[in-house]
Amino acid sequence: MVDRARASFYDSPFNPRRTAMNLKNRTLIKIKGFLFFFLGILSASLLLTRTLSVYSAVLLLVAIWSFCRFYYFAFYVLHNYVDPMFNYSSLSSLVAYFLKKKQAAAPPVENPTLLVIDCSPRVKASISRVLTNDFAEAWKSKHPGRPVIHRDLGTQSLPYVTEAWIEATSSSAPLTPEQKAEVAVSDELIRELKTADHYVIAIPMYNFTVPANFKAYIDQIARAGETVTFSATGVEGQLKNKRVTIIISCGDRYTDDSIMAPCNFVQSYLRTILGFLGLTDIRFFFADRVGEVTFGQRTRENYLNEIREKARELEIP
Numbered sequence: 255m256v257d258r259a260r261a262s263f264y265d266s267p268f269n270p271r272r273t274a275m276n277l278k279n280r281t282l283i284k285i286k287g288f289l290f291f292f293l294g295i296l297s298a299s300l301l302l303t304r305t306l307s308v309y310s311a312v313l314l315l316v317a318i319w320s321f322c323r324f325y326y327f328a329f330y331v332l333h334n335y336v337d338p339m340f341n342y343s344s345l346s347s348l349v350a351y352f353l354k355k356k357q358a359a360a361p362p363v364e365n366p367t368l369l370v371i372d373c374s375p376r377v378k379a380s381i382s383r384v385l386t387n388d389f390a391e392a393w394k395s396k397h398p399g400r401p402v403i404h405r406d407l408g409t410q411s412l413p414y415v416t417e418a419w420i421e422a423t424s425s426s427a428p429l430t431p432e433q434k435a436e437v438a439v440s441d442e443l444i445r446e447l448k449t450a451d452h453y454v455i456a457i458p459m460y461n462f463t464v465p466a467n468f469k470a471y472i473d474q475i476a477r478a479g480e481t482v483t484f485s486a487t488g489v490e491g492q493l494k495n496k497r498v499t500i501i502i503s504c505g506d507r508y509t510d511d512s513i514m515a516p517c518n519f520v521q522s523y524l525r526t527i528l529g530f531l532g533l534t535d536i537r538f539f540f541a542d543r544v545g546e547v548t549f550g551q552r553t554r555e556n557y558l559n560e561i562r563e564k565a566r567e568l569e570i571p
């Protein structure tokens with residue numbers, strides 16, 4: 255059962271490295287490369303022996319070159335400009351990608367609730383808090399009167415998971431009053447997640463990953479039987495049909511063309527852990543280069559004017 259559950263995790267759309275896995279075996283890579291090359295040479299030779307002329311040889315070369323360029327260009331564009339989590343492995347990976355994207359989209363909800371999660375311990379100077387606030391205001395204009403839940407992890411610390419917590423959450427017997435008290439915070443956080451339909455989460459990048467308060471939050475909400483279930487058919491996240499908007503604020507820049515790109519552990523981590531809980535419709539927005547404000551190259555006001563304008567392009571669900 256464990257193997258089956260692991261396989262279903264590996265195979266799921268929230269495992270960011272899944273599509274590249276079949277390219278890891280070196281012998282297989284060589285065999286595949288040779289077969290493709292051999293097939294190409296064979297087909298070209300058969301065609302040219304039938305219609306041997308300089309004209310058809312040149313056209314064949316142009317066709318091969320153009321298709322190779324198109325193929326490379328299409329995947330380059332997809333990976334660099336559409337979705338950096340897409341890993342090319344074959345044409346079928348492309349088809350699977352679009353099918354999964356369709357499945358991942360949360361359907362519209364009639365009377366939605368918004369959950370706003372802030373993580374920055376900075377209250378006055380925070381960049382990400384301004385953006386979650388703007389998002390919530392725009393959301394309220396779109397859904398007048400609908401409730402907004404605010405969870406502030408930056409100013410209210412959560413308890414870490416303890417031995418008693420682990421025992422309580424893995425027990426199949428009815429919980430004792432002490433155990434109920436132990437998981438009360440977790441219960442409340444999970445209730446908020448289940449109640450809300452749309453989430454907006456601000457993540458200030460700390461030391462290339464999520465801040466410790468958000469990790470403590472994840473440890474409280476990722477609970478077997480509550481937000482994720484394990485069965486003979488596999489792992490199943492229980493937070494379904496929710497739209498997640500994530501605002502990442504960071505000092506540096508982590509776009510794919512930047513040398514810092516490999517140091518961005520925030521995005522792949524979030525995609526994996528949220529996907530594990532069933533959240534697959536995720537939009538990311540970067541408030542990057544905040545370092546320019548920190549190190550006095552520009553004013554906070556100047557930075558905010560620009561980034562708030564850019565953030566207005568975020569789709570409000």
Ligand SMILES: Cc1cc2nc3c(=O)[nH]c(=O)nc-3n(C[C@H](O)[C@H](O)[C@H](O)COP(=O)(O)O)c2cc1C
Binds near residue numbers: 380383463504
């Ligand atoms: C403890 C700490 C660690 C940080 N680590 C990083 C980092 O690894 N990479 C980065 O680009 N910025 C880093 N920063 C900069 C913050 O991500 C940036 O200031 C961001 O705007 C913080 O969000 P906030 O403005 O909402 O508080 C760090 C800041 C602090 C205080």
